[in-house]
Amino acid sequence: GQNIDQPTEMTATEGAIVQINCTYQTSGFNGLFWYQQHAGEAPTFLSYNVLDGLEEKGRFSSFLSRSKGYSYLLLKELQMKDSASYLCAALDSNYQLIWGAGTKLIIKP
Amino acid sequence: IAGITQAPTSQILAAGRRMTLRCTQDMRHNAMYWYRQDLGLGLRLIHYSNTAGTTGKGEVPDGYSVSRANTDDFPLTLASAVPSQTSVYFCASSDSSQSTDTQYFGPGTRLTVL
Numbered sequence: 001g002q003n004i005d006q007p008t009e010m011t012a013t014e015g016a017i018v019q020i021n022c023t024y025q026t027s028g029f030n031g032l033f034w035y036q037q038h039a040g041e042a043p044t045f046l047s048y049n050v051l052d053g054l055e056e057k058g059r060f061s062s063f064l065s066r067s068k069g070y071s072y073l074l075l076k077e078l079q080m081k082d083s084a085s086y087l088c089a090a091l092d093s094n095y096q097l098i099w100g101a102g103t104k105l106i107i108k109p
Numbered sequence: 110i111a112g113i114t115q116a117p118t119s120q121i122l123a124a125g126r127r128m129t130l131r132c133t134q135d136m137r138h139n140a141m142y143w144y145r146q147d148l149g150l151g152l153r154l155i156h157y158s159n160t161a162g163t164t165g166k167g168e169v170p171d172g173y174s175v176s177r178a179n180t181d182d183f184p185l186t187l188a189s190a191v192p193s194q195t196s197v198y199f200c201a202s203s204d205s206s207q208s209t210d211t212q213y214f215g216p217g218t219r220l221t222v223l
Contacts, residue, residue: 031209
């Protein structure tokens with residue numbers, strides 16, 4: 001079956017760095033998305049990776065290893081507004097997104 | 110309208126009643142999607158539409174139907190609501206379904222079936 005695994009919850013300190021991991025098993029693979037979702041709001045797009053390596057976008061970076069079925073989202077210089085759930089989703093061979101349950105990130109002052 | 114809108118924002122519904130959740134986008138996207146989001150579970154695809162006039166079943170289509178009469182609108186109907194359909198429903202759209210295009214989400218409808 002198809003499966004996305006990511007930690008349920010993580011806690012980090014304001015100003016620090018946090019890495020949120022995601023492993024995936026899908027029938028075919030056409031890329032890996034990360035979305036941010038604040039409580040009570042809609043998911044919003046953060047990043048997309050289809051090739052191995054690191055993609056940097058400001059304070060956020062996303063990494064992909066296709067051979068390991070693994071991705072991570074790296075958040076630097078954490079701010080209180082980064083408190084949210086982070087959703088990992090893999091695009092399968094039918095171009096349908098398979099979603100993880102999300103990682104709730106709690107930022108403490 | 111800017112982006113995707115959904116209506117209603119929230120609804121409490123008696124079991125057995127019929128309900129239509131509305132979704133409208135003004136981005137001229139070809140593809141549209143309906144998801145449900147339940148606590149502890151990932152977003153699950155209910156139905157999708159690759160282009161106006163076509164629809165397809167997702168992971169959890171039972172009890173739901175959709176139509177796509179035009180590019181902008183993609184309503185989701187619960188013919189006879191049951192308590193297990195209590196969830197938050199998100200509509201999304203993307204420029205194309207056969208690509209890596211980003212999906213953009215509406216604000217969601219919180220539905221409670223009693």
